[in-house]
Amino acid sequence: MLVFAISDKGGTGRSVTSTNIAFRRALQGDDVCYLDFDFGSPTVGAIFGVRSAERGTERGGMHSYLQEKTEDPYRVDIWTDSDRSALRSRPPGAGQLILLPGDSSGGEFPASPRAVDRCVRLFSRLREEFDLCMVDLSAGRSYAADMVLAATARAELSDVPFRWLVFHRWTRQHIIAAAGLVFERRGLLDVGAAHGHDKTALAERIRFVRTAVVEANAPERSALRSTQLAWLDECDRDLHELARRHGVGRTAMLGKVPLDPVLQWREQILVDEDVYASQIANESTIRAFDHIATKIFDARAWEGL
Amino acid sequence: MLIMGEVQTGLLRNLGELGEPKCREVLGLVSGEEPRTSMRPLPYAISPEQFTGVDCRLPGVSGARIRGTGTVAQHAVIVGGRVLQASAYATVVAGAADHRLPWSHYLARPGDIEVHGRPRWADMAEGFMAAEMPMDALNLSAIGGRLMAAVQESPHLDGKTPFKSTRTHLRWVLWRGEAGAPPLLLTLGKGSLRTLRLTGEPATDVTAFCEDLALHDWLLTTIQAIIQRALIGTAAPSQIAARLAPAIDHLMHLWMPGARVPDSYQHLWKELERRPGFSRQWASSVTRIRDQIAVNTLSLLSAAVMTESGHEPDGDISPHRGASQDDP
Amino acid sequence: MTAPFAEDTAERRVEATPLSHVSIELGHLYMEDYAEGRDHLRERFRQVAPWARTVRESLSETLPGRARISTCFLIDDYFSRFGSPAEVVPMVTEAAAESGLVVDYLARESGCARFGPVDLATLVLDRIVVDPAPGANGSRPPLTETGWLCNGQRGPETAHVEAMGAQPGWRPPVQNAKRRHSIFVDVELWDAPGGERVWSCPFLAAVWQLLRLGLLRYHGKAVAVPEEPGETFPAEWDALPPLLKLNPRAAPFAAYRTVSVLSSRFLPVELAVRTILGQVAVDLEVLRQVTERARAEGVPFEDELVDRVSYVFT
Numbered sequence: 001m002l003v004f005a006i007s008d009k010g011g012t013g014r015s016v017t018s019t020n021i022a023f024r025r026a027l028q029g030d031d032v033c034y035l036d037f038d039f040g041s042p043t044v045g046a047i048f049g050v051r052s053a054e055r056g057t058e059r060g061g062m063h064s065y066l067q068e069k070t071e072d073p074y075r076v077d078i079w080t081d082s083d084r085s086a087l088r089s090r091p092p093g094a095g096q097l098i099l100l101p102g103d104s105s106g107g108e109f110p111a112s113p114r115a116v117d118r119c120v121r122l123f124s125r126l127r128e129e130f131d132l133c134m135v136d137l138s139a140g141r142s143y144a145a146d147m148v149l150a151a152t153a154r155a156e157l158s159d160v161p162f163r164w165l166v167f168h169r170w171t172r173q174h175i176i177a178a179a180g181l182v183f184e185r186r187g188l189l190d191v192g193a194a195h196g197h198d199k200t201a202l203a204e205r206i207r208f209v210r211t212a213v214v215e216a217n218a219p220e221r222s223a224l225r226s227t228q229l230a231w232l233d234e235c236d237r238d239l240h241e242l243a244r245r246h247g248v249g250r251t252a253m254l255g256k257v258p259l260d261p262v263l264q265w266r267e268q269i270l271v272d273e274d275v276y277a278s279q280i281a282n283e284s285t286i287r288a289f290d291h292i293a294t295k296i297f298d299a300r301a302w303e304g305l
Numbered sequence: 306m307l308i309m310g311e312v313q314t315g316l317l318r319n320l321g322e323l324g325e326p327k328c329r330e331v332l333g334l335v336s337g338e339e340p341r342t343s344m345r346p347l348p349y350a351i352s353p354e355q356f357t358g359v360d361c362r363l364p365g366v367s368g369a370r371i372r373g374t375g376t377v378a379q380h381a382v383i384v385g386g387r388v389l390q391a392s393a394y395a396t397v398v399a400g401a402a403d404h405r406l407p408w409s410h411y412l413a414r415p416g417d418i419e420v421h422g423r424p425r426w427a428d429m430a431e432g433f434m435a436a437e438m439p440m441d442a443l444n445l446s447a448i449g450g451r452l453m454a455a456v457q458e459s460p461h462l463d464g465k466t467p468f469k470s471t472r473t474h475l476r477w478v479l480w481r482g483e484a485g486a487p488p489l490l491l492t493l494g495k496g497s498l499r500t501l502r503l504t505g506e507p508a509t510d511v512t513a514f515c516e517d518l519a520l521h522d523w524l525l526t527t528i529q530a531i532i533q534r535a536l537i538g539t540a541a542p543s544q545i546a547a548r549l550a551p552a553i554d555h556l557m558h559l560w561m562p563g564a565r566v567p568d569s570y571q572h573l574w575k576e577l578e579r580r581p582g583f584s585r586q587w588a589s590s591v592t593r594i595r596d597q598i599a600v601n602t603l604s605l606l607s608a609a610v611m612t613e614s615g616h617e618p619d620g621d622i623s624p625h626r627g628a629s630q631d632d633p
Numbered sequence: 634m635t636a637p638f639a640e641d642t643a644e645r646r647v648e649a650t651p652l653s654h655v656s657i658e659l660g661h662l663y664m665e666d667y668a669e670g671r672d673h674l675r676e677r678f679r680q681v682a683p684w685a686r687t688v689r690e691s692l693s694e695t696l697p698g699r700a701r702i703s704t705c706f707l708i709d710d711y712f713s714r715f716g717s718p719a720e721v722v723p724m725v726t727e728a729a730a731e732s733g734l735v736v737d738y739l740a741r742e743s744g745c746a747r748f749g750p751v752d753l754a755t756l757v758l759d760r761i762v763v764d765p766a767p768g769a770n771g772s773r774p775p776l777t778e779t780g781w782l783c784n785g786q787r788g789p790e791t792a793h794v795e796a797m798g799a800q801p802g803w804r805p806p807v808q809n810a811k812r813r814h815s816i817f818v819d820v821e822l823w824d825a826p827g828g829e830r831v832w833s834c835p836f837l838a839a840v841w842q843l844l845r846l847g848l849l850r851y852h853g854k855a856v857a858v859p860e861e862p863g864e865t866f867p868a869e870w871d872a873l874p875p876l877l878k879l880n881p882r883a884a885p886f887a888a889y890r891t892v893s894v895l896s897s898r899f900l901p902v903e904l905a906v907r908t909i910l911g912q913v914a915v916d917l918e919v920l921r922q923v924t925e926r927a928r929a930e931g932v933p934f935e936d937e938l939v940d941r942v943s944y945v946f947t
Contacts, residue, residue, distance in 0.1 A: 071447030107795035337756040337851040343643035361770035408764035409911040413936040448771040
């Protein structure tokens with residue numbers, strides 16, 4: 001299974017959420033590979049606490065592989081190579097958790113036909129080994145998104161299931177932007193169709209994930225005055241209406257991740273220790289990750305809208 | 306003179322076992338050249354030899370920049386219609402000149418790499434065994450990787466694997482060695498890398514031994530991974546049985562160490578059987594798997610008896626298989 | 634000790650071919666040469682004759698009484714068609730005979746592309762091992778431009794630069810095995826104007842040299858086995874066997890080395906031919922067979938393919 005993580009705008013928490021989903025999936029027993037396709041800024045290594053690949057690798061990463069400069073893209077085994085001790089022991093029954101970082105100081109490059117060929121080769125190769133490949137794409141309309149849309153339309157990958165997760169914050173601007181990225185001109189559906197995808201089938205493989213959501217029962221709200229609360233509820237209702245109108249409503253949503261200070265201040269993998277021992281993170285956040293990690297593979301969540 | 310090589314081993318991308326005629330098609334990588342096949346004691350197919358030109362830095366621990374020019378030989382092997390190997394290797398020899406000669410000179414000696422200047426064999430041999438080589442040094446891994454991809458992308462394969470597995474890389478070197486060096490030293494490195502130091506008179510027929518060893522090391526690695534993931538002792542017997550099934554269906558019959566190794570290298574297998582005892586570990590893994598299957602059968606039987614006598618069975622005997630979730 | 638068990642498909646058998654000491658090519662003509670008529674042809678062969686004689690004499694001195702020499706002539710029927718075999722073949726052999734030359738073997742250039750059922754050109758293309766540029770360590774596939782082959786590094790690529798990456802400036806192409814200064818050669822092997830692949834003249838000429846050196850095999854069997862001509866020559870080129878043995882007493886077609894007596898207008902073509910031949914990896918077993926036979930016969934023999942090919946340009 002290929003899962004593409006994308007957002008229209010930066011700062012949605014796309015990378016930190018998708019890495020955490022990948023981590024939960026590995027804990028559940030899947031062999032998981034995380035690919036850094038954020039070509040303009042390949043920094044996922046930092047979230048996994050891998051100092052040697054914080055800003056990508058010098059030893060031939062995704063940029064080099066896709067541009068035919070290396071055949072063996074550099075791999076980081078999170079269970080052994082992370083500098084965070086909490087990640088460094090593989091729990092019994094957990095699957096592999098491998099990071100394929102980008103090149104350090106790599107930049108965006110065009111989705112040439114050769115790069116698409118390489119991308120097809122990479123996905124086919126990883127399929128031999130992994131149950132889940134999570135691909136973290138650059139924000140917005142990017143070469144990376146164009147390339148994977150072209151690759152997944154190819155016959156060689158026709159029987160590889162794939163899903164898209166579009167991350168957005170629960171604000172006016174973000175809702176409109178996320179909808180635009182998917183539905184508008186030169187959006188995912190448009191470009192996908194141009195590469196040979198069936199538009200309806202592709203739409204069924206795209207779901208939205210809301211990030212940094214403040215829930216009605218959230219403890220943060222207890223400090224607010226009643227006028228503020230009333231105002232907030234009204235905003236929330238407006239947002240729901242806006243989301244519905246833009247096709248980003250509840251039915252198209254796969255999950256939501258609550259606002260969590262740890263994710264805001266330090267983008268990192270949340271381990272149980274962060275919730276139960278040091279109590280810096282909220283249990284509900286981990287539950288949200290687990291929920292999304294399960295739902296990605298739950299066929300019912302992906303039935304026609 | 307020394308020979309260095311790398312064998313990559315992985316599961317062939319095909320759901321079923323590949324028959325001999327298909328193996329011939331898949332390995333027919335050079336027009337007008339037949340792959341060689343044999344059926345005893347195990348189906349086996351090997352592609353014609355191909356060559357890749359290189360002119361680059363050779364590995365070395367001292368950091369000295371040694372340049373070599375020549376060709377790397379490579380071929381692909383399919384064992385049991387199930388396991389694919391790509392083998393890339395080169396014989397490194399003292400050069401005829403310390404500058405680059407016309408390419409036709411090197412093509413008159415396919416499979417040789419000539420060193421510019423004075424070769425430092427020990428330095429080179431150790432450098433090739435290092436986990437991380439300089440990025441500009443000879444990269445047999447990439448050459449083997451491309452060959453592996455060329456086979457895996459064959460239209461004669463259905464592109465799917467019956468279970469997930471990891472490729473292994475066995476990097477090996479054979480040369481006369483320092484005085485008193487053991488005949489062989491196999492090291493399990495980080496991740497999927499294994500290194501093998503062989504001491505002896507360099508001859509390219511050693512590739513058959515290295516490929517055989519790589520195959521059996523991969524079988525052990527893969528069956529161990531399957532056992533580890535089955536969560537024996539924690540999961541329900543039916544789940545364990547389902548997770549162990551690929552080992553029984555696809556791997557167990559492939560164990561035949563030394564089957565295709567020339568007589569002159571059989572003693573090396575004997576060494577490995579003595580320590581660490583490859584076949585010992587294999588036998589114990591196989592026993593463990595069979596025992597688990599037996600336990601599951603027993604629990605199914607007892608459940609059936611209980612149901613007949615009107616009792617509800619304990620434990621989970623649902624036919625749920627822990628198979629891949631790679632289906633849409 | 635012999636093995637107690639064997640399987641046929643596990644063994645590799647490579648057929649040996651009979652070999653002469655030298656194969657002499659008696660010139661080469663373009664279609665317009667034929668169009669100019671008999672006199673023009675006679676003049677061409679008159680220029681070839683003394684050189685062919687010299688090659689013959691010098692070899693007879695080194696191998697007195699036992700020199701095996703065969704002659705051959707290649708007719709271009711691949712790029713354009715002129716007349717019919719029934720007209721052209723006798724015209725060629727007669728014009729040669731007037732200068733005292735005997736054409737032992739006559740070949741069609743189409744046969745270098747496809748020889749009967751064998752796709753010879755692809756067979757050779759698959760055996761090209763590209764001359765690596767300094768720094769080539771196997772990480773990247775050989776830098777090839779589809780359908781082209783060169784002896785060095787082309788200038789820089791300008792397309793596909795990463796965002797905010799440095800734009801490469803102009804760099805000259807460089808020969809890999811240069812002697813201080815470069816002679817950079819880039820050869821077009823084929824093109825496909827109408828979708829169908831058309832092999833270039835130098836590529837077919839390289840195949841021709843490999844045939845004359847007896848180095849090509851198809852599934853272990855020798856290719857280009859000469860056929861005896863029928864009573865008359867056919868009216869269509871396609872009906873003519875690709876390699877004909879015109880002289881029944883001729884020494885074997887293939888030889889340890891080749892000499893081609895050519896007009897100097899073919900110099901650029903032959904430079905291209907050598908660029909290609911320098912990058913063909915011949916089957917190891919065939920190389921070994923030929924080398925051992927040459928040694929056993931005591932014939933001077935070159936290891937490198939291109940050194941077995943020589944020319945007289947007139």
